[in-house]
Amino acid sequence: MDVYEAIGRRRDVRAEFTGAPLDDDTLRRVLGAAHAAPSVGMSQPWDFVLVRDPETKRAFHAHVHEERAAFAATLAGERAETFERIKIDGILESTLSVVVGYDPSRGSPAVLGRHAIADAGLYSVCLAIENLWLAATAEGLGVGWVSFYREEFLRDLLDMPEHVRPVAWLCLGPVEGMQEVPDLERHGWRSRVPLVEVLHAERYARKG
Numbered sequence: 692m693d694v695y696e697a698i699g700r701r702r703d704v705r706a707e708f709t710g711a712p713l714d715d716d717t718l719r720r721v722l723g724a725a726h727a728a729p730s731v732g733m734s735q736p737w738d739f740v741l742v743r744d745p746e747t748k749r750a751f752h753a754h755v756h757e758e759r760a761a762f763a764a765t766l767a768g769e770r771a772e773t774f775e776r777i778k779i780d781g782i783l784e785s786t787l788s789v790v791v792g793y794d795p796s797r798g799s800p801a802v803l804g805r806h807a808i809a810d811a812g813l814y815s816v817c818l819a820i821e822n823l824w825l826a827a828t829a830e831g832l833g834v835g836w837v838s839f840y841r842e843e844f845l846r847d848l849l850d851m852p853e854h855v856r857p858v859a860w861l862c863l864g865p866v867e868g869m870q871e872v873p874d875l876e877r878h879g880w881r882s883r884v885p886l887v888e889v890l891h892a893e894r895y896a897r898k899g
């Protein structure tokens with residue numbers, strides 16, 4: 692699969708996980724792709740916690756569903772009805788989870804390129820996640836990013852140190868197939884905007 696095909700096929704997966712085993716070599720390739728990401732000052736500020744324990748997954752799943760209810764309570768009318776139909780995670784169904792952390796102390800204090808933009812460290816972690824996502828897609832695996840959680844809860848659940856920020860809970864594993872259209876679009880929540888709407892010529896005010 693070439694890179695454009697992987698980009699085109701990549702989906703956020705929730706309902707299609709089979710729970711089938713994932714062999715170590717494939718997992719190593721996917722994590723290796725994440726670890727090959729660019730990072731500010733070569734800081735490589737990511738950590739990957741592999742979670743397979745059903746107890747841990749169940750505890751996280753319960754927390755996520757409290758947060759889902761909290762978000763649902765902020766909605767009304769059509770938004771509430773549409774959200775009701777949307778599955779937001781595959782925590783219990785996926786083979787394993789990869790929790791991605793951001794460690795700002797990695798390579799510090801002199802992180803080359805981060806002195807003016809502290810978030811550059813966080814951007815680096817997100818690039819590792821995208822690498823993982825595309826590599827998994829090329830391997831025929833699904834990934835689902837779950838962000839319905841409080842950072843303190845996840846940090847405590849996994850005994851992460853105070854200075855490490857949990858950035859993502861990624862459900863990962865074999866799937867029965869991949870949707871062609873994003874779930875949120877299929878359910879009428881929100882669609883992709885045309886590229887031309889986000890293009891600007893020379894100045895922000897000049898669109899297109």
Ligand SMILES: Cc1cc2nc3c(=O)[nH]c(=O)nc-3n(C[C@H](O)[C@H](O)[C@H](O)COP(=O)(O)O)c2cc1C
Nearest residue numbers: 701702703705778779780836837838839873874875
């Ligand atoms: C930072 C981030 C957080 C996300 N959190 C969730 C989430 O908690 N639950 C969920 O179902 N999808 C989540 N998604 C997936 C998006 O809904 C999805 O990427 C978007 O709808 C586009 O669909 P696609 O990834 O299949 O192209 C998240 C994606 C990103 C990048």
